Amino acid sequence: MKTRVKWLEGVSFVGESGSGHTVVLDGAPEGGGRNVGMRPMEMLLTGAAACTAYDVVTILRKGRHAVTDVAVTVEGTRAATSPKVFTALHYVYRVAGHGLDRRAVERAVDLSKEKYCSATLMLAKTATISHEVEVIDGERVPPPVAST
Numbered sequence: 001m002k003t004r005v006k007w008l009e010g011v012s013f014v015g016e017s018g019s020g021h022t023v024v025l026d027g028a029p030e031g032g033g034r035n036v037g038m039r040p041m042e043m044l045l046t047g048a049a050a051c052t053a054y055d056v057v058t059i060l061r062k063g064r065h066a067v068t069d070v071a072v073t074v075e076g077t078r079a080a081t082s083p084k085v086f087t088a089l090h091y092v093y094r095v096a097g098h099g100l101d102r103r104a105v106e107r108a109v110d111l112s113k114e115k116y117c118s119a120t121l122m123l124a125k126t127a128t129i130s131h132e133v134e135v136i137d138g139e140r141v142p143p144p145v146a147s148t
Helices: 040-062 102-116 118-123
Strands: 003-009 012-017 022-025 067-078 086-097 128-137
Touching: 022 040, 040 067, 040 086, 040 102, 040 118, 086 102, 086 118, 102 118, 102 128
Parallel strands: 086 128
Antiparallel strands: 003 012, 012 022, 067 086
């Protein structure tokens, strides 16, 4: 696996993956960025969420469970001083399907967290990992409620 990051301007970069995909990363305006892309640490959390979501979908499908939608939210807390590593991560899994067995969903989440998700397992070296699971009977996971 290989990736390349190329500086654009200010603190904006374009990342190019070995599989041929690109993404723009940028810093916050107060750090010299123009807010034209995800922050690098946001990208790290997004990758971790995608990694575990992939596992959960794959495990449930292999078990022939009628999963129709999965959404994973991760909230991270970082150290106050540099290096500002993640010290706590809380995952919220919202899994929709028809007649899903809650135990099967929880098992899939546990297997991802403890065995398959490389991103979560790496982040667990510096962060305490917690999670919660919501099983929804239906086709789609509703959008999150806006924070006030």
